[in-house]
Amino acid sequence: MTSEVEPPVLTASVLTGKRILLGVTGSIAAFKAAGWVRELCAESAGVTVVMTGAAERFVSSLTFGALSGNPVYGNMFDEDPDRLMAHINLSREADCILIAPATAQTIARLAHGMADDLLSTVVLAAKIPVVVCPAMNCNMLSHPATQGNVNQLQKMGYHVVPPDSGMLACGEEGAGRLPEWEHVREILLSLFSPQDLAAKKLW
Numbered sequence: 526m527t528s529e530v531e532p533p534v535l536t537a538s539v540l541t542g543k544r545i546l547l548g549v550t551g552s553i554a555a556f557k558a559a560g561w562v563r564e565l566c567a568e569s570a571g572v573t574v575v576m577t578g579a580a581e582r583f584v585s586s587l588t589f590g591a592l593s594g595n596p597v598y599g600n601m602f603d604e605d606p607d608r609l610m611a612h613i614n615l616s617r618e619a620d621c622i623l624i625a626p627a628t629a630q631t632i633a634r635l636a637h638g639m640a641d642d643l644l645s646t647v648v649l650a651a652k653i654p655v656v657v658c659p660a661m662n663c664n665m666l667s668h669p670a671t672q673g674n675v676n677q678l679q680k681m682g683y684h685v686v687p688p689d690s691g692m693l694a695c696g697e698e699g700a701g702r703l704p705e706w707e708h709v710r711e712i713l714l715s716l717f718s719p720q721d722l723a724a725k726k727l728w
């Protein structure tokens with residue numbers, strides 16, 4: 526019997542050994558994050574995935590668990606003793622938080638310091654770099670509420686990756702596509718070589 530998913534070809538890089546907490550939120554682009562897990566694992570980064578409830582409507586946690594080789598988190602009130610303080614422990618155990626795709630809703634939560642789900646609580650408790658990759662309909666993106674929230678994230682020192690432009694899942698054309706992995710990878714590499722990112726404004 527052959528597997529549908531070939532094991533990744535391992536390569537060493539600055540990301541090797543880095544612990545990435547990947548937050549996946551409820552965007553139509555959530556499936557693309559599964560490919561990013563493979564890319565990170567191919568560079569021997571450790572990936573732990575936290576999914577919002579909405580993200581689980583798009584992609585099964587099974588997919589992320591199988592690809593990362595790690596348990597997937599989502600429920601803040603998990604009664605498993607090992608997970609009771611997941612919101613604190615996950616923030617301590619990662620070198621970087623990558624939120625991709627990031628919905629308008631999650632961006633709003635983070636911009637206002639809300640802590641009403643596991644992902645937003647982990648981010649609030651974290652003292653590590655946070656990279657946010659918005660993905661949404663172009664009108665949602667350009668809405669003053671979303672733009673204000675994005676500005677707030679930048680003020681707080683989060684790295685917001687500008688979305689790509691092109692044909693969107695809703696059939697409209699404009700900015701809002703999840704950026705390509707290669708672009709986000711470059712940002713992660715820069716993060717772990719701080720001098721490169723020091724004076725760089727991403728958006």
Ligand SMILES: Cc1cc2nc3c(=O)[nH]c(=O)nc-3n(C[C@H](O)[C@H](O)[C@H](O)COP(=O)(O)O)c2cc1C
Nearest residue numbers: 550551552553554577579580628629630631660661
């Ligand atoms: C089919 C479908 C696609 C969606 N795609 C997006 C999206 O790409 N970006 C976005 O911001 N919201 C999108 N939404 C809306 C979010 O799923 C919704 O705002 C949800 O509350 C986000 O919750 P979360 O941020 O906790 O994951 C979509 C909803 C549906 C039904």
